[in-house]
Amino acid sequence: MSPREKRPILEPWPIEALPGEGFRKRQIAHWIYKRGAREFDEMTDLPRALRRELEEAWRVSEFDLVQAFPSADGSVKYLFTLKDGKQTEAVYLPYKDRKTVCLSSQVGCPVGCTFCATGALGFGRNLTPWEILDQLLAIAHHQGLAPTEIRNVVLMGMGEPLLNLEAVSTAVRRMIDKNALGMSPRRITLSTVGIPKGIRRLAEEDLGVKLALSLHAPDDETRRKIIPTAKAYPVEAIMDAVADYFKKTKRRVTFEYVMLKGINDAPWQAREVARLIKGRRIVAHVNLIPFNPWEGAPVEGTPREGIRRFARVLEEEGIPTTVRWSRGVDVGAACGQLALKEVGPLAFHPRR
Ligand code: SAH
C-alpha cells in the first residue's frame, strides 16, 4: 500500500467537519461538490501551503482505482476498487435532456434473485454513505462534468438499498443538501426488491425520493420461485407498505417487472398486477424490463411479442406501461448484469 492510500478519506459532511476556518470549510466543500475537485491541488484559491498540508493529511476520493467501460450506446460502466480491495459498480447514462447515474448501495447483494447477476455474486459488504456518493462524484469527474450537472440518480445498481438504509439515507441527504449537491429529491429514485418495514422506514425518513418496486410477479407462488425474500414478505404486505409510501409522498410509484419466459409473463399475471395497483389507488407506472442475459443465468427472457402482449393487457387495465429496453448490454452495464466483470474496451482512468 502506498503512503497515499493510508491517508484517511476526507468526508466533507457535515461541512463543519472539514479542516480549517468556516470560510475555508465552505471553500473546500464548494470545490468538492460544486466543482468536482478530486485533488486538493485543483483547489486553486486555497493557499499553496494549505493545499500541501491537506494533500498530505487527507484524500478526497474513496477509490483506489476507477475503470470505465464505454458502451456503444453512450452509457459507461464504471468499476470502482475500494480501499479494502472490494469492488463495486455504477453506470453513467446520458440522455438527450438529462444525465443520469445508476449507483450501487452494496458490494454484491445478499438477496440472491435467480435472474440477477449481482445476486449470483453473493454479498460483500455494505457501502458507506461516502462510497455511495463518491460514485457520482467520480463519474462526473471522468465525464468532465460538474457534479451538479448530473440531475438524476437511480439507486438501482448493485445491492438492495433498503438493507443498507442508514448509509443510503445519509448519502441521499448529501445529494439533496444545498451546501452539497443541491439535487431535487424528485430526481432520485430508490429501487427495492420489496421489504415492507424498510419501505415504511424510508417513508419516515421523509427524503421525498421516488420509489420503484421490483414486483416481478403478482402472486406469491411465482414470486417465491425467483426472489428469496418473497418467502418472508408476501406481495399483499409489500403492496400495503407501497400504498402507505404513496399516500405520504404523493409521488407516482414505478413498478419494475423483468419479463421471464414461462414464469411471470402470462396475461392473467398482468391483470393481477393491475388489480394490486388499482385496488390500492396507487398512482403508478409499470416498467417492463426485457431480461438481460448473463452467463449461467437459470432463466430466459420473454420474447418481444410476449412482452408486447403483457404490456397491452396492462394498458387495457388502465395502467401506464413502458417497455424499458436497457442500455449498456454490450458492456454488462444493464439492469441485473452488474457482476464486476471487465468487459469490452477499457478506458483506463488512473486518477482517483
Ligand atoms: N435491489 C434492488 C435494486 C437493484 S436491481 C432491486 O432489486 O430493485 C435493479 C433492477 O434490475 C431491479 O428491478 C431488478 O429486478 C432488475 N434486474 C435484475 N436482474 C435483471 C436482469 N438480468 N435483467 C433485467 N433486469 C434485471
Ligand code: SF4
Ligand atoms: Fe439484489 Fe436487486 Fe439483484 Fe435481487 S434484483 S439480487 S435484490 S440487486
